[in-house]
Amino acid sequence: MSTTKHVYVVPRWAGSAQDDWYLWLKRQLEAASNSKVRYEVHLLTMPAWDLPTIEQANRYLAEVLPPAQLNEDLYLVGHSVGCLAILHYLAQVAAQHPANVPQVGGVLCVAGWFSVDSPWQDILNWIHAPIDYEAARRLIPGNKLTVLLSDDDPYTSGFQENEQLWVERLNSNVSILPGRQHFSSQLDADILDAIRDLAETATQHAVAG
Template sequence: MSATKHVYVVPRWAGSAHDDWYPWLKRQLESLSDSPVTYEVHLLTMPAWDLPTIEQANDYLATVLPPRELNENIYLVGHSVGCLAILHYLAQAAEQFPVHPPQVGGVLCVAGWFSVDSPWQDILNWIHAPIDYEAARRLIPAHKLTVLLSDDDPYTSGYQENEQLWVERLSSNVSILPGRQHFSAQLDADILDALRDLAEAPAALAVEK
């Protein structure tokens, strides 16, 4: 039997482990009967997430996921600002490994953004903070960074530019889904399917995709 896949979900701005599709995703993955793997889903309660800061997010994620314990059975799922939190964490983790960094199994970014239409000061801190994208990408296998965006996200109307940045900066596989706004529904089959595709696809197929 294959090793358990550990999925860590980093919520949106002011989101908790009980919000949006997070509890539903956990129930669905942990109860799958048709999967070749088993899942354990960790819904993270990020510190002071009503006003998220990069430093606190990095410190917390490094505690929950010590970089030297990263491996191919760990999958990271970010929602909105949670996507940036994951990238900052991975870039910082990469600094510990000048050569042969460990890689996670994959990363799924949902409603991820690099800018928003009407930013406020606290979110500008995230928008303006530099990220070493190349360093972060070293910890993600090729073809194992998936991004889901909506064509009517109320916070980021320029979804095509956003898509282009995800591809240029991180060689991401981006899907634009119609009418999903900020992906805040109580359930979302596309998120479930995207994560299963990352976790269950044979390595050879993942490379060819």
């Protein structure tokens, strides 16, 4: 019997389910289903995402991913501001359920940032909003937070400092990829591979156990 892995994608600022690599990723993962692993990919349409707010993101994610439904076969993929939306939501869930924290299977953050080179007011609201990183991390298994960054992202030129923050704040596994800018192409094999690594490694361990 195959295990069904549910993958939820939170898009970049102003991004829709049709943008960048999202639809391609859905097609590739669902086509890759086999006798051991089956994928269902959910491309989220975030509310008012032209001007995202943390409050709206938390409220919507709580509707789509209520805490009681979080489990080890659920994977979260964030792109740009979508990474922060995921962290804020996981921290909120951990705060609301301190005695019984449901862990997800893993998290992939693509082009995630904690600051940008030329911020505007709406993005400063995200940059300055505190996140309880320790609380968020409790919902992610120890080696299951992967971050993909580019060495020429036009929004975050200090990719080495960004990498350091991901490691210090969240004990993340960070890969710096050359020439990927903000990971906005229509296909990206590294993103596909990173998700499959997170999901299928867990399945192999379960079978072995």
